[in-house]
Amino acid sequence: MSTNKKNDYCPAFLSSFTKDKERRNIVVENARILCEYQEITKHVVDLTNKIVQELNVKIPDRQVPYVGLSAKKETELTDKSRALLLSDENAQTGFTERILAHIRVNGLPLSHIVGILPAPGCKKIVESPEEWGNEIPTEIVINRKLFLDCTLTDMLLDISMFNSYSFLKGGTLEDKQTFSFKKYRYFQDRSLPCFFDYRNGSKKLYYSFAFSARCAENRFNVDEYIQLWNDFINSAYPTSIHEGWSVEEQLKNHEEFHNLSLGKILRKLERLDAGAYLLLRINRTGGTRDLHPFIRSLFKTKNVEIGKVQIVPIDMLKRGSKFERILQNRDVSAFKIIKRE
Numbered sequence: 001m002s003t004n005k006k007n008d009y010c011p012a013f014l015s016s017f018t019k020d021k022e023r024r025n026i027v028v029e030n031a032r033i034l035c036e037y038q039e040i041t042k043h044v045v046d047l048t049n050k051i052v053q054e055l056n057v058k059i060p061d062r063q064v065p066y067v068g069l070s071a072k073k074e075t076e077l078t079d080k081s082r083a084l085l086l087s088d089e090n091a092q093t094g095f096t097e098r099i100l101a102h103i104r105v106n107g108l109p110l111s112h113i114v115g116i117l118p119a120p121g122c123k124k125i126v127e128s129p130e131e132w133g134n135e136i137p138t139e140i141v142i143n144r145k146l147f148l149d150c151t152l153t154d155m156l157l158d159i160s161m162f163n164s165y166s167f168l169k170g171g172t173l174e175d176k177q178t179f180s181f182k183k184y185r186y187f188q189d190r191s192l193p194c195f196f197d198y199r200n201g202s203k204k205l206y207y208s209f210a211f212s213a214r215c216a217e218n219r220f221n222v223d224e225y226i227q228l229w230n231d232f233i234n235s236a237y238p239t240s241i242h243e244g245w246s247v248e249e250q251l252k253n254h255e256e257f258h259n260l261s262l263g264k265i266l267r268k269l270e271r272l273d274a275g276a277y278l279l280l281r282i283n284r285t286g287g288t289r290d291l292h293p294f295i296r297s298l299f300k301t302k303n304v305e306i307g308k309v310q311i312v313p314i315d316m317l318k319r320g321s322k323f324e325r326i327l328q329n330r331d332v333s334a335f336k337i338i339k340r341e
Helices: 031-058 092-106 144-162 173-189 209-213 222-236 247-251 262-270 289-299 322-328
Strands: 021-028 066-073 081-085 114-118 123-127 138-142 214-216 275-282 309-313 332-339
Touching: 021 031, 021 144, 031 066, 031 144, 031 222, 066 144, 081 092, 081 144, 114 144, 138 144, 144 209, 144 222, 173 209, 173 222, 209 214, 209 222, 247 262, 247 332, 262 309, 275 289, 289 309, 289 322, 322 332
Parallel strands: 021 066, 021 081, 081 114, 114 138
Antiparallel strands: 123 138, 275 309, 275 332
């Protein structure tokens, strides 16, 4: 059996064959525990991309990009950094001072960066100390063992959703900062529920819509999350129009674009109505042999051959079905396509 990473079991299977990913990093204060945090980020990516997959199945008119996350040392701070992971209150001053100096000297175009301080029994969001400056406006104080994974997941989810809108993704740094302010004001004005406690609130505080869609540290309401975003966008950006990519542009993000027959795929799509579809391709033949009859039926072929393609409506995805099983094992690659009028 192949050792290719694409052949490993993966619940977030739609992330396996797309290059459309938003990559961010967290900066760890204590370099001695960098390896530990790198393992944590892998788990967070799995959690996040599983939810992003559910979003992609339920959102028919946009591609919601998947995410990547890594842990970095303070010397590796970049414009992709989104959180500072502090080890304890006694050590944070020197660390944040060095981070602020790095941001100011290098002029990093950061729309926001959040300080995360692990603290037993806590899950609250507060305004950062004055000495942290405007570059780090918010401090999230959490019980690390219980809430670090869901905190990072919720931050990544809003990054992913933000970048699914063409009119938001291309904005300037000022546009992104204005967006963050509008989002927090929307949360305040509507008195939305929040998984975290907010303290000493101001217009500078960071807020993710995922905070209001989270029911518990291990439960997330995807439908509520989509509705929150829809309501906010309709309210704050009523005249903005999302301009999606053409099918050919979408397919260029397929990990195996060079192996696809573009002409054949476009001809198949011409016969279909507008909507969201999955482009399926037989990726291997040995993983789920007991499902070969199902695969032959799905692809309308006599033999299970690598490279065969089929296009099906995305709503074929049913939890626990044979269809989902072959995708989780990646015997068949799946790639979301949006066909417009």
